[in-house]
Amino acid sequence: MSDRTPVQNAELALLLEVTGTPKPGNVDRDREFSDLRFEHFMAGAVGARPGLERAGAGDRLGRAFERAVAGMADQSAGNTQFGALLVLAPLVAAASDGELTPDFVDSVVRGTTVDDAADFYRAFEHVDVAVDDPPDGLEPLDVRRGSDAVPVLEARGLTLFDVMEQSADVDGVAAEWAGQFERVFAAAERILADDGPVSERASRAFVELLAEERDTFVVTRNGPEAAEEVQRRAKAVLDGDEDAAELADDLVERDINPGTTADLVAGALFVALERGLVV
């Protein structure tokens, strides 16, 4: 078993996530965009570290997340790992408390406060994150308002868990917060049961998650039809009817980027590393 701390494993999970290839539609070791390159993910992971350290030290979870995002954004390409950090922060907090289980992570996220929610909103001031317009009546809580929304959070007494629960239907990361990180823990077990290089396991876990549910980031940016197409073609890859590398090239070409699925892979790699995945 490695001597790495949970914070080190979280950083390594971010690095291994982007190392996995092919990860259809996402930046990986073989594919990048001219304005969002592999090197930006390296700098994002290193920059996020002080925030992850706060999560590991038991600081307020929202604040730890906001600091991780601020550090992640300290590179020239903007958002690289916002969603992945939102997955990782509670997992690191739970692991550092010695209990990386669905029940305990659930208690961590349910223990968040209105202050954590305010931190979460502030985190959106560091980077542009593609999000849906809020549902009718929830405009005052549009995350794009950043800290301007904090008085509304306070007036309504909304914790970070409440905020995530409200978005669980439309955001795959929020769904993990609201649902005991079920898909993350399941994917971690598949990664552990898999064999071969970690980068290949990460790629396979990515395609499996992609085939399992529509990627909510694709729904937001490219619409539900694109998300359904991606899910269908990921299933075809698993069935051997489509080539993962070709799917990857096509999605990159069309700027269809299943970012939420990548966020879940980062979480799954973290859990797998904590449970003994050998690199």
Place this chain on the structure above:
Amino acid sequence: MSDRTPVQNAELALLLEVTGTPKPGNVDRDREFSDLRFEHFMAGAVGARPGLERAGAGDRLGRAFERAVAGMADQSAGNTQFGALLVLAPLVAAASDGELTPDFVDSVVRGTTVDDAADFYRAFEHVDVAVDDPPDGLEPLDVRRGSDAVPVLEARGLTLFDVMEQSADVDGVAAEWAGQFERVFAAAERILADDGPVSERASRAFVELLAEERDTFVVTRNGPEAAEEVQRRAKAVLDGDEDAAELADDLVERDINPGTTADLVAGALFVALERGLVV
């Protein structure tokens, strides 16, 4: 200017070094060996961090290096970044003291003690590092003896700087220690003056360093003729008479690995990051 600390920049330099491609003969984003893969370099960089933090905190330099090597070796492929850490440790110490200049780094390495030398020998117990047989009369100081050599170091009053100076003719990293890190600082300036993605600048800096002098790691592992061939072909790449990617494939195929040159690139990337290289 980034808010990253020198320790963060050192870790990022390790990651960017292996991200650069092509780096003829070395593991890079596009080339790896079945038993020494890209992912091992990610884990090596993350594992080295606690040792780099010691260097940044002003701990004894040899001890910081030995801890960095111990953490780097906490992955399944053995040695990934031993030489790079030997380059980085004094640079991080100097930068953390606020003065990353050739003169100040020189004073840092000249300030090492016999205890630092003992730490350096202990570091060889964590990984197998390819080294030459020592010259006649220096067998008691063979680094492969690890801590068994410590009484000899103490009896002779050899500091870590003394040890490096003795090896400067046959080891490119030791030559940097003995010579004010001249090639590292010069390469850093070339990286800063270059343009384009950092991974491409790293690749170009690598080829330039390779063309400039024989790689001592290649001399050790493959002999002087191979090292001369590599230098000659790197010059041909610079002259446009040979393709860098083809040279890379050929050297990987023949297991000719200019590792010392990669170590210098890691150091140069660190200096460039500290001097404002934007990622």
